[in-house]
Amino acid sequence: MTNVLYNVLHLPVGLFSENPYRTTTMRDNICLFVILLFCYSCPSVYIHAQKVNLMNQLPEQYQSYKATEWLDFTGEALYDYINGGAELYLSYGLNGMTGCKYNGEGLPQITVEVYEMTAPKNAFGVYTQSRDKEESDYGQGSQTYDDFILFWKDRYFVIVTTQKATPESRDALRYLASLVEKAIPGEGEIPALVGELPEENRVPGGYLYFHHYIWLNAYLFIADYNIADISDQTDALLAKYGDADARCYLLLVQYPDKAGAEAAGEKLKSKFAPELSPANPVIRLEDNTWFTLRVKENKLSAVFNGNSREQVENLYQSIYK
């Protein structure tokens, strides 16, 4: 099926060129135009074609490395490849993963994995889960280590990894990462909600975008269940502020509507801080940290682990400056 789609989507060049065996008629061209219009207007076909094109960019050989295994997984089949690790991608929304393994005599294996997410925001979300520092050597944000390079661009999250870092494998990592980056033509938009995160005192690279409740505990333990009604219909951000020894955390969630935000706010309040009230919007918890939770329009914001009432209030107020 993949090859058929690929061929169909590359028909224009072949069919409009000279054919020694027949003459292309006006009726042929009209039919072809209709077929192509259908194909290009159908998102799934278009997406699949782009995935195939990315695969075609990967070389059969680089230096002493040769492509030895082509990877192509969709949906739950990804479990066969990385078992439970697949849930990270599935929790954001995944169309599929393609890639290739490279081997060479006496060389550590290299694996290229291209995760095609359902939307750029989801590739961005996986990236925010996967960064320890601010870097953008590849794509729209990247992390480079001796053993692997990962980056996101458009709706793709890409990992190039080696079993062992050697001069040869590091060179191949960089080459393959650049190749995949160039094969992805566009860029994806970062979720608009990110623009509402206050920048002052925010830890560089220290925020996470998600829409599955499991990731609520990424920076500090909050609850072992979906205490804030986070779902595919919400955009959620968790961000770190301040120095490591005086860190506080901002949770910012955008719901489809005001009613959803208010319901989630009530749930979080009743389970976490029932003593909150309009007259007492910032409270001190048992560990002497400060906490607030507010709902404004369709957004819920909560500050955890604050060092003072003022710090919490200022951080909350700066969201809406």
Place this chain on the structure above:
Amino acid sequence: MESITRRELLKRTAALAVGSSLLLNRPVTAWANEKEATSKVVLIRNQKLFANGSSPDLAICEQMLDEAVRTLTGKEDTAAAWASIIKPNDVVGIKTNAWNSLPTPPELNDILKARVQNAGVKEEDVSVDDRGVKTNPVFQRSTALINIRPMRTHAWSGVGSLIKNYIMFAAKPSDYHDDSCAPLATLYELPAVKGKSRLHVLVLFTPQFHHLAASTFSEEFTWKYSGLAVGFDPVAVDSVGLRIIEAKRREYFREERPLNPPAKHIALADTRYHLGTSEPSRIELVKLGWDADTYV
């Protein structure tokens, strides 16, 4: 087990007058139950394990495993210790872990196989396997299992644990992924597994304390802890390993950096599924050998 929030932990912590930060970012402790049963875990380390390079020294591996098993069983003799675990007529499956980047060291698989055979088990009645356990003839007729794997952080279950190591016995592993792998302990109810586990060995030679994305591996996020944790209770052994991983993360990041997601399946194996003991106060931890930066 009830669901739990940070606030509930804070209230409990205040009531117990216990240092808060450890408990707050380690809800495993709060999820634990209060029964009296205890489990013994032997943690053995050797500073010279990697003295000759990147591969563990075979002789030291043997010495560590033998001493740990003797201590665990209370036997002075290695053969007697193994005789108390494995009978000559047993059919033994050694469930290893073949993850490409951090597999069970082959040296340990070989030593276990040799010890099982020394206990009188025929060569054709012992097998080492991971992904092929469902179709492996020895595992299919096994009467005993030995569970061995390295501990590492994991993108969905918090850590790859001894409890999780039986996932390959499941007809459909993804059935156990719900709620960040909360029900993993139910793997021990599978017919291929139930009642067969004789020994659990958590390899802490070079544990992985951090990862990025789901399939990356970097030596930067491992360290030469040079240890083995051995016990009869997989929950207790995992609980010890988890504390070591969490302590290393605190040291490395210089701040509280809880596992993401938390490794709740270990505590739930205790409180919800009653597979073993996760609460540190109910684990008899015997520490042997190198004692620098033990973390527990």
